[in-house]
Amino acid sequence: MITSPKTSRATTVKNYQTILLEDVLVMSYQSFYEEVTAMMRDGESYHIVNYFAFQHRLVLKFICIIAIDSNQTLRVFSHELSLKQPLSSYSLPSISAEIYQFHIFEREIWENHGIYFENHPWLKPVRFAFDRANTMKVNDYPFYKIDSEELHEVGVGPIHAGVIEPGHFRFICNGEMVLHLEIQLGWQHRGVEKLYLEKTKLLQRTVLSESIAGDTAVGHACTFVMGIESNAGIKVDTELAIERTIGLELERVAMALFDLSNLNVGTAYQLASSVYGALRTPVINYFQAWCGNRFGKGLIRVGGTHYPLTAELQQRLKKLLYEVEWRSEEMSEKAFNLPSEQSRFEEIGKVTYRQMYLIGAVGQAAKAAGLKRDVRWSHPDITYQSLDFKPVTLSTGDVWARFLLRRLELLQSIGLIRQLLSIHSNISTRPKPRYDDTVNLTPNSLTISINEGWRGEICHTMVTGDEGELIRYKVKDPSLHNWLALALSLRDLEISDFPINNKSYNLSYCGFDL
Amino acid sequence: MIDELKILYHHGKQYIPDPTKAVVPAPFRGRPVISDAQIDTAALVDLCPTGAIEASPAVSLDLGKCVFCGECALLFPDKIRFINDHRLASNERQRLIVKAGMDAPIVLNPELVRAEIRRVFGQSLKLRQISAAGDNSFEAELNACGNVNFDMGRYGIEFVASPRHADGVVITGPISENMAEATEICYRAVPNPKIVVLVGTDAISGGIFTGSRALNRSFLNKYPIDLYVPGNPPHPLTFIQGILDLTRKKFD
Ligand code: SF4
Numbered sequence: 178m179i180t181s182p183k184t185s186r187a188t189t190v191k192n193y194q195t196i197l198l199e200d201v202l203v204m205s206y207q208s209f210y211e212e213v214t215a216m217m218r219d220g221e222s223y224h225i226v227n228y229f230a231f232q233h234r235l236v237l238k239f240i241c242i243i244a245i246d247s248n249q250t251l252r253v254f255s256h257e258l259s260l261k262q263p264l265s266s267y268s269l270p271s272i273s274a275e276i277y278q279f280h281i282f283e284r285e286i287w288e289n290h291g292i293y294f295e296n297h298p299w300l301k302p303v304r305f306a307f308d309r310a311n312t313m314k315v316n317d318y319p320f321y322k323i324d325s326e327e328l329h330e331v332g333v334g335p336i337h338a339g340v341i342e343p344g345h346f347r348f349i350c351n352g353e354m355v356l357h358l359e360i361q362l363g364w365q366h367r368g369v370e371k372l373y374l375e376k377t378k379l380l381q382r383t384v385l386s387e388s389i390a391g392d393t394a395v396g397h398a399c400t401f402v403m404g405i406e407s408n409a410g411i412k413v414d415t416e417l418a419i420e421r422t423i424g425l426e427l428e429r430v431a432m433a434l435f436d437l438s439n440l441n442v443g444t445a446y447q448l449a450s451s452v453y454g455a456l457r458t459p460v461i462n463y464f465q466a467w468c469g470n471r472f473g474k475g476l477i478r479v480g481g482t483h484y485p486l487t488a489e490l491q492q493r494l495k496k497l498l499y500e501v502e503w504r505s506e507e508m509s510e511k512a513f514n515l516p517s518e519q520s521r522f523e524e525i526g527k528v529t530y531r532q533m534y535l536i537g538a539v540g541q542a543a544k545a546a547g548l549k550r551d552v553r554w555s556h557p558d559i560t561y562q563s564l565d566f567k568p569v570t571l572s573t574g575d576v577w578a579r580f581l582l583r584r585l586e587l588l589q590s591i592g593l594i595r596q597l598l599s600i601h602s603n604i605s606t607r608p609k610p611r612y613d614d615t616v617n618l619t620p621n622s623l624t625i626s627i628n629e630g631w632r633g634e635i636c637h638t639m640v641t642g643d644e645g646e647l648i649r650y651k652v653k654d655p656s657l658h659n660w661l662a663l664a665l666s667l668r669d670l671e672i673s674d675f676p677i678n679n680k681s682y683n684l685s686y687c688g689f690d691l
Numbered sequence: 692m693i694d695e696l697k698i699l700y701h702h703g704k705q706y707i708p709d710p711t712k713a714v715v716p717a718p719f720r721g722r723p724v725i726s727d728a729q730i731d732t733a734a735l736v737d738l739c740p741t742g743a744i745e746a747s748p749a750v751s752l753d754l755g756k757c758v759f760c761g762e763c764a765l766l767f768p769d770k771i772r773f774i775n776d777h778r779l780a781s782n783e784r785q786r787l788i789v790k791a792g793m794d795a796p797i798v799l800n801p802e803l804v805r806a807e808i809r810r811v812f813g814q815s816l817k818l819r820q821i822s823a824a825g826d827n828s829f830e831a832e833l834n835a836c837g838n839v840n841f842d843m844g845r846y847g848i849e850f851v852a853s854p855r856h857a858d859g860v861v862i863t864g865p866i867s868e869n870m871a872e873a874t875e876i877c878y879r880a881v882p883n884p885k886i887v888v889l890v891g892t893d894a895i896s897g898g899i900f901t902g903s904r905a906l907n908r909s910f911l912n913k914y915p916i917d918l919y920v921p922g923n924p925p926h927p928l929t930f931i932q933g934i935l936d937l938t939r940k941k942f943d
Binding site for chain 1: 870
């Protein structure tokens with residue numbers, strides 16, 4: 178029997194809501210499978226946010242979160258497998274076989290717990306986590322092969338030419354043409370999710386959140402603290418929420434400038450790469466003046482902050498935004514009208530709306546291909562709800578669109594920060610951060626926290642046990658969805674187009690590897 | 692053409708005239724200074740997320756373990772202050788430990804600098820960077836060292852693509868198990884003489900990742916370390932100063 182989504186028995190929650198674990202209805206795998214596939218077939222307004230498993234009492238418990246973008250809600254599904262028999266003896270029909278955006282989550286569950294997914298199109302390790310059930314070694318990754326005398330393979334990494342994080346790229350080429358690119362990650366795995374359970378102090382967990390991806394320190398830290406505050410019932414004042422949002426948007430500004438600069442490194446247009454790069458410097462120096470760290474580490478804390486955005490800092494921020502706006506636009510007017518830039522970026526690395534929809538892409542990569550995935554619009558917190566905001570979407574899905582998206586989002590974020598400053602009351606006494614003695618997590622609960630980081634949707638999900646201790650902490654960086662988009666972009670492209678494509682996505686290795 | 696000239700004019704001069712004299716403004720958390728004030732030291736030790744603070748015999752703070760969250764100074768302002776002195780690098784691990792009552796710059800131990808380092812790398816130094824689970828803020832700051840502001844290329848210091856062209860490796864990140872072998876292969880590919888520089892608290896001690904079973908730090912026991920550059924991430928000036936001190940500073 179196919180159940181229509183309207184009558185789904187799954188629990189419906191809002192972003193940042195805490196519920197009791199027992200309130201999540203446990204379904205049979207079959208009903209879960211049927212409900213989810215029926216729902217996801219319904220179209221664009223549904224996408225997968227997270228799907229993971231953890232050992233809980235006598236079962237392996239699965240939690241699956243589907244976002245409904247059209248009405249700002251999330252559906253939480255659960256099913257279970259008994260631990261009485263070895264997990265490796267289980268075999269479940271794969272949802273990915275039908276709804277492709279599940280692919281990475283089922284791979285992860287298979288790798289970590291040993292559950293086999295029948296008919297999964299691409300059941301391979303994800304990140305070679307230290308505590309995985311699958312024992313394959315990082316050097317033995319089973320790359321896709323094509324048996325042919327005409328084709329050759331090019332392997333790059335894990336260490337790359339530049340000063341960047343490690344990952345392995347394997348190209349199957351016909352001459353200069355790439356037929357297939359497979360991206361193998363996991364080199365950066367640091368055991369982040371387990372560390373959330375092992376490092377029990379709130380401050381340790383906050384610092385850990387800032388280190389998941391250092392270029393998204395504010396994004397991940399906000400997602401962490403907003404989840405904790407929800408779970409522990411801590412209300413934060415409007416001003417603090419505004420200041421955090423300013424932090425999030427400023428991080429987006431800094432990274433947009435970084436990407437604009439870096440894409441111009443790719444085209445060897447040195448003027449633009451220097452100008453955008455030099456404009457990023459005062460932005461990160463502003464973070465430094467605000468909280469003592471150029472990446473915003475230290476800024477976001479549970480329940481309060483050490484660094485209120487004083488009247489003086491606000492003034493400085495307004496000046497900075499003015500400078501960045503006119504000077505980046507002066508550069509963009511030139512760069513975006515240069516035929517040499519256009520010919521290098523246009524029609525290169527194209528992905529379609531349909532591909533992005535099918536793989537569950539989020540954030541920038543999705544928006545550049547016309548797929549509107551932006552948490553600030555679909556699942557906003559109270560601050561974003563009060564702003565005038567519509568996601569920027571473009572349609573061509575090529576490097577050009579991803580380049581242009583950076584320019585437009587840069588201007589949009591500047592506008593958002595101005596709006597935020599205008600609703601900030603200017604009272605500069607913020608509550609101090611909370612420490613463990615005044616933060617009690619709800620026992621046996623589940624909290625979902627989602628924010629739009631500069632790359633896209635960040636989700637942290639926490640589950641607590643009988644004493645309110647964390648028993649599972651699941652981190653999802655947007656890169657988990659989006660690396661496949663880069664691989665698809667390379668099809669039928671010259672291998673020499675890889676670097677600018679890679680720069681046009683600028684995905685996170687450590688955010689993926691955890 | 693005219694547009695470009697205008698843009699260039701507005702771009703102005705971006706470079707820092709002398710990085711060795713540049714100052715990072717407060718509230719930058721650089722070198723800590725610890726007073727003799729009486730406080731609840733147990734609470735102070737307990738606060739630190741990475742165990743960087745020790746209480747006995749006197750209070751000390753290990754910059755190799757510190758993630759510069761600043762919380763100790765914010766909660767115990769009479770005891771610990773972070774000043775904006777960005778010169779934090781040393782070639783001796785012990786020298787990264789700041790003790791109560793000490794307010795002297797952190798410097799290298801000249802005795803430990805191998806003679807060939809000065810002789811061979813004094814004019815030019817090419818480095819191969821290895822991100823061994825670095826969080827990308829470390830890598831971004833190392834990239835910034837070569838940008839138009841810091842421009843360490845003026846000293847002949849550069850990152851290169853191949854270990855074969857390098858004079859040493861610069862490691863960021865706590866060194867994951869999955870990167871352990873690649874790190875070692877890369878290091879071995881660098882011709883002798885060569886240096887090893889650890890950049891950032893994660894590389895020096897594991898930082899917030901200390902104790903994770905996903906790490907394999909055995910590389911550090913096998914090979915000599917020539918420079919430790921603390922920070923989370925280290926400021927570009929901290930890195931540039933450390934490298935200059937190692938390769939060309941004249942010690943009296
Ligand atoms: S600033 Fe350093 S020493 Fe102080 S609490 Fe943070 S990590 Fe510990």
